[in-house]
Amino acid sequence: MLQRLTIQDFVIVERLELEFGAGFTVLTGETGAGKSILVDALALTLGERADAIAVRQGASRADVTAEFATDGNGPLQSWLIDRDLAGDEGICLLRRVVESSGRSRGFINGHTATAVQLREAGDFLVDIHGQHQHQSLSRAATQRMLLDAYGGLTAQSSAVGDAWKTWRRRREERLAFEGNAAAISAERERLDWQRQELDALKPAPGEWTAVGAEHARLAHAAGLIEAAQAGVEILEEGEGAALAQLNGVIARLQPLLAHDARLKNILDALEPAQIQLQEGVSALRRYAERTDLDPQRLREVEQRLDALHGAARKYRVEADALHDLAEHTRRRLDELGAGGDPQTLRARENEAETAYREAAKKLTAGRRKAGKKLSEAVTAGMQELAMQGGVFEVALEPLETPAAHGLEQIEFRVAPHQSMTPQPIAKTASGGELSRLSLAIQTVLSRVARVPTLVFDEVDVGIGGGVAEIVGRKLQSLGGKHQVMCITHLPQVAAAADQQWQVRKATAGGKLVSAVVTLDAKARVEEIARMLGGVKITDTTRKHAAEMLGKK
DSSP: OEEEEEEEEETTEEEEEEEOOSSEEEEEOOTTSSHHHHHHHHHHHTTOOOOGGGBOTTOSEEEEEEEEEOTTOHHHHHHHHHTTOOOSTTEEEEEEEEETTSOEEEEETTEEEOHHHHHHHHTTTEEEESSSSSOGGGSHHHHHHHHHHHTTOHHHHHHHHHHHHHHHHHHHHHHHHHHSHHHHHHHHHHHHHHHHHHHHHOOOTTHHHHHHHHHHHHHTHHHHHHHHHHHHIIIIISTTOHHHHHHHHHHHHHHHTTTOTTHHHHHHHHHHHHHHHHHHHHHHHHHHHHOOOOHHHHHHHHHHHHHHHHHHHHHTSOGGGHHHHHHHHHHHHHHHHHTOSHHHHHHHHHHHHHHHHHHHHHHHHHHHHHHHHHHHHHHHHHHTTTOTTOEEEEEEEEEEEEETTEEEEEEEEEESSTTSOOEEGGGOOOHHHHHHHHHHHHHHHTTTOOOSEEEESSTTTTOOHHHHHHHHHHHHHHTTTSEEEEEOSOHHHHHTOSEEEEEEEEEETTEEEEEEEEOOHHHHHHHHHHHHHTTOOOHHHHHHHHHHHHTO
């Protein structure tokens, strides 16, 4: 959701900071006050083309920043992380700076970004309807995604994509084998010979470290035994042994404890040392008894070390990696063996193609059913929006070559009037018609549309009266599921909004500037009365305006 838009020196806006809320917001004001400039400023942060005319006269640069709350927008977060463009958690900042020379710079969360990246990020955040600026509904990928979501086919579409990848991978494996049969055969022969040697060696995980430790112990067994025996001699068995000396000291001090209590602390320190020395002597004696001089085992261990070291040097790996090398060799041989001949590879490829086509045909059937239902629903909505006789249809155009997304291209087509033939949305000329068509589509798809913020401009062109009330109600309903903003000249549309802003123009320092005011309940009555009555506002007009707001 759009939270804040900060504009500086953009066209006729000197400095403006707007904070946005949820629900349905309208922007109203006199013609030329700069309502569409706000939409243009937002579009600039979404990667639209920038030039020097965007910079306010006399300023060195224009600077626009849009701040979005992104909680729950997992696809955007993944996109940002994948491109090292992530910022503070739950926030996304899009910024565009345009120099007076026409040169522009883009930023996402403070990181330098291209206009393409701004557009891609914007696809997760905002749809602007009415101008051909940021119209995701005209993109084939968006149309396909919306149809699949509307028909509950998203998981099925994903499965088709996975099946296509499997088919493609197996086809590439076959082609690679056919193009490199000799090299593959040579690799298999080399690996088989390597596997036999490693199987005979049977390196175990961590064996190099364990055998090395055993070798060190066996090689120094004589010195270890001698050191342990010498320790026992010094501590207990020899003349003047340490343990005997300590026992003597303790024996002399204990009777004297009755005459001087201060000796207790000394005895408390000496007695644990006596126990520890006794335990140390016992441990040394056991160690000396259990450590053997075993020349035969020493020779065996040395031979094993030599074998492991020789294999490691031969295969140019660390000795501790020999076990992993053996496992990798076996896996690679299994891979080569599984596709060891063209017939097997072709059979696997055909199997994957069959699985893909079966899944894709089921997806096509689901899309046809969902497309028919969506076409009828949007067409019905168009009749309510001053597009009587207009038709919306979802076309499924078969592809010559199967693709990851299926066997067909999805295309939204529209005929705004009965006399016209349905054409792709991107070719619909009228901005007002396109905006109302977008409203009809978004109303039907609001349950599944992923873009949280919708902006409508020119939605009221060529309509009035009852149709304007219907447009207002539809926008209000859409505001219950999305953040909706609309620029309007119609009081019926403005009265349906949850909040209303008035865009005003004024002169400052001899230059035209634009300002935005948030209207309270009383000010909304005055503004809607102005929209109803023009220059002269009467009590009757105010009463009518209040009645319109009371219906909301």
